Amino acid sequence: MTKAREPRRHPARRPTINDVAAAAGVSRGTVSRVLNGGRDVSPASHEAVERAMRKTGYVVNQHARSLVTQRSGSVAFILSEPQDRLFEDPNFNVLLHGCTQALAQHDITLLLTLASSVEDRKRLGRYLAGGHVDGALLVSTHSGSPLIPELLGRGLPVVACGKPLGYERQAAYVAADDRDGAHQMVGYLRSIGRRRIATISGPLDTPGGIERLAGYREAVGADGDPALITHGDYTRAGGEQAMQRLLEQAPDLDAVFVASDLMAAGALNALQRAGKRVPDDIAVGGFDDSQVATATQPPLTTIRQPYPRISAEMVRLLLGLIDGYSPAAVIVPTELVVRESA
Structure with missing residues (x-):
């Protein structure tokens, strides 16, 4: 007995750009412009095309788009x-x-x-x-x-x-305006009565390292003391080591501007180990306003990068x-x- 042949099942047809145009009530060219950045398309048409794409289930063929636009996406x-x-x-x-x-x-x-x-x-x-x-x-x-x-x-x-x-x-x-940020921090530390303000800069082969140190130097002006400057590498361990050096170089410092929050967290570890109270003995300011700034004890005064x-x-x-x-x-x-x- 011959087995009846089952009808061939065709996969569901993928919606095309023409289907989107018909559903949106716009031309095929308008849909194409929306798919390629939306230039010269009114907000109403753009919204209609987006709605039609969701309704029809249209998915952009990135390979085909790349062939036309010569872009990878x-x-x-x-x-x-x-x-x-x-x-x-x-x-x-x-x-x-x-x-x-x-x-x-x-x-x-x-x-x-x-x-x-x-x-x-x-x-x-x-x-x-x-x-x-x-x-x-x-x-x-x-x-x-x-x-x-x-x-x-x-x-x-x-x-x-x-x-x-x-x-x-x-x-x-x-x-970010690194130089002005350093100015703001040093100015604030002075406003709360600090006079021996040190800094831990970032690496001097990076723009932030250079600009934040330049801002610090401009802000302290003639009061600048080379013993109050040391350099870190934007890591927690680097900030801890740099703070230890500062305590040896300038034991009378009463504030430190640290060029990143992560280094400032390391600096706080070094100060705690040295028996220094923050901010009573030494005030600490960071830079970034990252998640680290609110996780330290005490939380960091810092410069926010947007x-x-x-x-x-x-x-x-x-x-x-x-x-x-x-x-x-x-x-x-x-x-x-x-x-x-x-």
């Missing part, structure tokens, strides 16, 4: 620090999260890439040469690093977080570069946040 987030810094320093995670959210609004994927070693940079270079990303957000740049010239040499749109030392005119960047705005501005500048605009720079203001450490 991806951006690299390049961190030029060892991997453990990504997990220790909360600032990197805040920036990563903010940039991811800002790019998601444009249907662009963010890819995290580490480039702390020569091998990492070679691997990154091969990846970028393959056209896998449309641009890069570069975080934590050091002077002398070949990353920026390599990326610019490839013609890749790049935006740095912080001034790209030596490439301020060639590369786009977004930076990371949500920094992330949004970095993405805005990068999208402009991808669209053919010239590099630009944005300096965002900082804000003093007073807590119990000073």
Whole structure:
């Protein structure tokens, strides 16, 4: 007995751009413009297309879009620090999260890439040469690093977080006003009666390290004493070691401005071990207003960097570069946040 042949099942047809146009009551060209950035589309039409996409279940074919636009729909987030810094320093995670959210609004994927070693940079270079990303957000740049010239040499749109030392005119960047932030902190410490104000700077091959130290020096002016200055590496352990050095160099100090909250947390450990009361004996000020600032005992008086705005501005500048605009720079203001450490 012959078995009856079952009817062939066809998979459900995927909705097309024509289906979206019909559901939205607009032309196919209008839908296409919405899918490619929404330029020259009225808010009402844009909303109608978005509603029709949800109704029809239309999903963008990224491969097809890439063939037409010559874009990958991806951006690299390049961190030029060892991997453990990504997990220790909360600032990197805040920036990563903010940039991811800002790019998601444009249907662009963010890819995290580490480039702390020569091998990492070679691997990154091969990846970028393959056209896998449309641009890069570069975080934590050091002077002398070949990353920026390599990326610019490839013609890749790049935006740095912080001034790209030596490439301020060639590369786009977004930076907090580090120098003014240091001024604010030193001014505040003076206003509460402190006179021997020390500082733990960041690394002097980074823009924040240079600018915050310059702001401190300008603020203390003629009162500056070399014994009141030491340098750290933006890590908790580095801040602890730097604070120990300061206590040996200038045992009469009564305040310290630390160039990052993470280093300030380490400095608090050193002061506690030395039997110093904070803020009674020594007032402590940080920089960043990261999650660390509210987790220390006592909570840190610090300078707030507006990371949500920094992330949004970095993405805005990068999208402009991808669209053919010239590099630009944005300096965002900082804000003093007073807590119990000073």
